[in-house]
Amino acid sequence: MGRSIKKGVYIEEKLFKKVLAAKNAQKREVIKTWSRRSTVIPEMVGLTLAVHNGKKFIPVFVSENMVGCKLGEFSLTRNYRGHTSKDKRGKGK
Amino acid sequence: MARIAGIEIPNNKRAEIGLTYIFGIGRSKSKAILEKVKVDINKKVKQLSTDEVTRIRKYIESEEIVEGDLKKSLSQDIKRLMEINCYRGRRHQRGLPVRGQRTKTNARTRKGPRGSMIKKKK
Numbered sequence A: 001m002g003r004s005i006k007k008g009v010y011i012e013e014k015l016f017k018k019v020l021a022a023k024n025a026q027k028r029e030v031i032k033t034w035s036r037r038s039t040v041i042p043e044m045v046g047l048t049l050a051v052h053n054g055k056k057f058i059p060v061f062v063s064e065n066m067v068g069c070k071l072g073e074f075s076l077t078r079n080y081r082g083h084t085s086k087d088k089r090g091k092g093k
Numbered sequence B: 001m002a003r004i005a006g007i008e009i010p011n012n013k014r015a016e017i018g019l020t021y022i023f024g025i026g027r028s029k030s031k032a033i034l035e036k037v038k039v040d041i042n043k044k045v046k047q048l049s050t051d052e053v054t055r056i057r058k059y060i061e062s063e064e065i066v067e068g069d070l071k072k073s074l075s076q077d078i079k080r081l082m083e084i085n086c087y088r089g090r091r092h093q094r095g096l097p098v099r100g101q102r103t104k105t106n107a108r109t110r111k112g113p114r115g116s117m118i119k120k121k122k
Helices: A011-023 A085-090 B015-019 B028-036 B049-061 B069-084 B087-094 B115-121
Strands: A032-033 A050-051 A057-061
Touching: A011 A032, B015 B028, B028 B049, B069 B087
Parallel strands: A032 A050
Antiparallel strands: A050 A057
16 A cells, blocks of 8 residues: 555655755755665755665765655665576686 | 557457456456446447447546556556666666566566576676
């Protein structure tokens, strides 16, 4: 079930303040955040956020299409490089 | 034979079932449409009068998104997800399940036949 409309979208309060401040200051500063669960709001468009993926901060440039998604969706937490191919496996031995 | 929403020609089935031959209309939507335009659900498609068919056609054209338009909007939605480089978009690109299903086993619908993954990537 979705979230009640009455409450509005969720966004970490501290992050929200920072975003508004950055928007007013017209600065190109990257905002670091751990709040992957925050929603991308229209005010963020054009800003770059550094979203933590558990290990490091992934820079996310927010575009118009991203509004409504969560920040975490743009910062992958898993690192999958694929399985070793058969010919490579033989060389190791 | 009735021609509704372009190419669809449902045959001698009940109107409720016949409408579901249109992409984008299932049982519940079909029922709702027939109720809105006041056509008996149990009437066979071939028994429908021209007037009734026109009413259905008009309603679908004005109220519902079906067939080509629906397919287009669906693929656009997926394209948008892929362009913004979010998790769901990446899953679409890789041809893996998008909604958090397990992939250790199963997921064959998305992945395709076993062992064909390498071919699919190209």
